[in-house]
Amino acid sequence: MYTTSSVFLQSLANAGITHIFANWGSDHPALLEDLQRQRAEGNGKTGCQIVTCPNEMVALSCAQGFAQVTGKPAAVIIHVDVGTQALAGAIHNVDRGRTPVIIYAGASPFSSLGEMRGSRNEWIGSLQDIPDQAAIVRQYMRYTSQIDSGKVAAHVLQRALQIATSHPKGPVYLWSRREVMEEEVDLSAVQAKVSSAKWPSIEPTALSEKAATTIATALIKAQSPLIIASHSGRDPKSVPLLTKLSGTLAIPVVTACPSAVAVPFSHPYLVGVTYLNGSSHSHHLAKADVILVLDSDVPWIPGIQPPHPDARVFVVDSGDALKTISAVGHWHIDAEMMCNADIVLALEGINAAVATNLVAGSNDLVQQRGADLAAEHDEWLRKLEQLEDSWPANLESGRATLPNVLGVLRKSIEQQTPSRSLARTLILNESITNYPLPWIHMRTEAPGGQLTSGGSALGWSLAAAVGAQLAGRDHELIVSIVGDGSYMFGVPSSAFWIARRYDTPFLTIVINNGGWKAPRQSMLGCHPTGYGSRASGEELSVGFGPNSPDYSQIAVAASSGWAWGKRVGATGNVKEAFEDAITEAIRVVLEERRCAVVDCVLESI
Template identity: 80%
Template sequence: MYTTSSVFLQSLANAGITHIFANWGSDHPALLEDLQRQRDEGDGKTASKIVTCPNEMVALSCAQGLAQVTGKPAAVIVHVDVGTQALAGAVHNVDRGRIPALIYAGASPFSSLGKMKGSRNEWIMSIQDIPDQTAMVRQYMRFTSQIESGKVAAQVIHRSLQIATSHPKGPVYLWARREVMEEEVELSAVQARTSLGKWPSVEPAALSAKAASTIAHALLKARSPLIITSHSGRDFNAVPLLTKLSNTLAIPVVAVCPSAVAVPFSHPYFLDVTYLNGRTHSHHLAKADVILVLDSDVPWIPAIQPPHPEARVFVVDSGDPLKSISAVGQWHIDAEMMCNADVVLALEGINAAVDVISSEGSASLVEQRKMELSAEHDEWVRGLDQLENTWPVDLQSGRATLPNVLGVLRRAIERQTPAAKTLVLNEGITNYPTVWKHMRTEVAGGHITSGGASLGWSLAAAVGAHMGGKGHDLIVSIVGDGSFMFCVPSSAYWMARRYDTPFLTIIINNGGWKAPKMSMMGCHPTGHGSRASGAELSVGFGPHCPDYSQIAIAASSGWAWGKRVGGDGGNVKEELESVVAEAIRIVLEERRCAVLDCVLESI
């Protein structure tokens, strides 16, 4: 017997969905039945790999991690309204991170008299039936649709994926009643092969010749040009193109709230990573006369430091320059030109225009900038080195700083595995920029964040990235202690063991949520709260913080290895160097998760 569920699952596989991250419920009998039919008929295999996820946010974060390393969408199956709600902040992350993902949720049966297969037969089905299930997530989705019959299931899936993979990429949400998924169909409906070539994603748009020429001329004539980017490196092909443009004209590159590597860290004109906290805007912003903004949601905060009022600003965005499709509310950048163009095609166009008209530029200005910017980059690196190598005076009682930890980690990785084979997932939150700077990533795609603002992405994303099969020897999740708990570690480490996806976790343990305290200090720098501890402010986790590494060990039934580092009276430098090397060895050689709970100064 074949059903709409048979068509649904086969259509996902036909469309290239290799992984389905599933959290099952009472709306999924037909799906579970058809998966077992596939196993019985296919030597125990299913058309797409089914990954059991004990938590819905973990499921969608896994799908996000896989998509971030492969560029291809995965599917997520959740349970009616409650499962949709339990997707939680991961919905925000895949939207803001422009991650293609197909989310499917069942819905309570509409019949109750038993005259249809799938009709209501459990008490819970009545209270899980809501008037508009899709409304919970619609404003985050690129497309939503109901599957109303097995006869249209394949078409709905193909349209959904066509939209999800077109700029601006993002999630789609499908749902169906239980009776519909139980609807019987002919074998021919399951075997039907719709040509994927008939459902292509929209071709990425290039810059117009006029826009490319205008931007190139402006950069060539500029005395103090600046490139600001946040997400251009999501397409790995953009990294060498941006590096070339910066090299040719000696233009400084500043990464603002980045989600991917923009240029190699060693690029001599790469000058800063900032998340715009406090007054951490680049000093180049105020003096720049031409600014090229590439795939950036928030290139600066005008109330803190706007560009020079006479600066020429050009904005290039891969699909949503006005942030209207992604449904951002109030948003504006004073700009001369707003360009809806794929960042790779845009950079190709600008580079080509620069090559054609480069003779019109000022060679002496470029040469002068090269010397000045290289010197600034070198000074920046020396400052990072100093931070990494400045340890507490009393190594027996002191605690390592985060630069100490990251310096030890980076050097250990360089000794034990090729840098090109390492992937860093950064969920440092208030320490985002510190992690970016001190990990010093050189490889396109080698360092990522969620691209959104919801905490709890990094552990599950590490599992999903591992499943993406891109040949990383070592995946490192660097996460704050608050984010670690949002990650649902009980589910994430269970999955890591179940599906053999080992990774290293570095927990930045500062004893609580530093971000709310920083926000308060931004508004009340000398107020009552400025003198209070994290515990007094109710943002601290002390005095009895969890032993986070033991949570991972328990969740994996003893498979994971873990240790708390710092604050125990030993020589903190020697201890850190020893346990970091051991943790990396365990992941590389024993193929187990390793978790280091690095205790820093408490908030």
């Protein structure tokens, strides 16, 4: 027997979807039945690999990690209204991270007298029937649609994929009633192929010649130009193009709230990474006379650190320069030009215009600026090394800092990985209040070598590591660097169970500072000398002490002892303890192919 579910699953496979991250429910009988039919007819195999996920947010975060690494969408199957709600903050992350993901949810039956297969036969069928299920997530989706029949299922899916993979890329949500997914169809409906080639993504848009020339000319003539990049590196092909533009004209690059590598860390004109906390923006912003903003949601905060009022500002975004499709409420940048253009094509156009318009006589200014920027980069690097090497004076009673730990981590990876470098290591950075530190202390060079979720919902990195491993790319090591709060939000009991089930080992570094530092920082930003400024984390109810969880052992328990874990930093010689623990953790992942978690106890909030 073949059903709408047969058509839907086969259409996913035909469209190139290789992985489905599934959380099954009472609305999925026909899907489960057809998957078993596939196994019976296909020597135990299904058209798409099914990854069982005992938590919906974990499922979507797995899919996001997979899509971020491959550039191709994955699918998520969840359960009616409650499963849709349980996607939680991951919905925000795939939207703001512009990650193409297909989300499918079943829905309660619409019949109740047994007149159709799939009719209501359980009490929850009534409770889970809501007027507009897609409304739960619609404002985060690029597209929502109901599948009304097996006859149109393939076309609905292709339209969803077409939209999800067009700029600005993002999630789509499909849903269908149980009776519809049980609808019988002929074998010919399952075998009929809808050509994906006839449903192409929108062709990437280049900058107009006028826009490229205007931007290039402004950068050439600038006395103090600046490039601010945030998400341009989501397309790895942009990295050498941005490096070339910056190098040709000696333009400093600042990455503001980055989600991917914009330029290699060793690029001599990379002068800072900022998440705009307080006064953390680069000093180059205030003096810049021409600013090029690339794929950035928040290049600066006007009320805290605006650019010079006379600066010429050019904004280039891959498809949503005014943030209307991604539905940001109040948003504005004072700019001379706003451009929707694929970031790779835009940089190619600007580089070509620079080559055409660059004239002799401008080299002296460029060379002097380049020398100054290289000296600034070298001094920055010297200070970073000093921070890494500045351990507590008393190693037996003091606490390590995060730069201490990251320095040990980077050096250990360079010593232990087969390549003896970080070139094939993937860093998943969810360190939140410490976001800039992994970017600068891990010194990531490779395009795509370090990622964040691109959003602000916590709990992405553990599951994203699983998805990244399943992506099958040539990573020697995947490292999740995660705050203790984010670790708990990531549902480690589910994430590490999945990691063992599907053999996806990765290293987790937990930044254990005793609670949620972000709420405390936000409070101090508004009330720097108020009552809360003198309170401990526990008093403020943002602390996890005095008896905080042993984060490493959560992973061990969730995986029935398969994962390796150790808490470090609370006792003993902290330098030796971190060096030994991180060395062993990396060995466990590389040689034994198991997950390893190092719970790094640092100074408490």
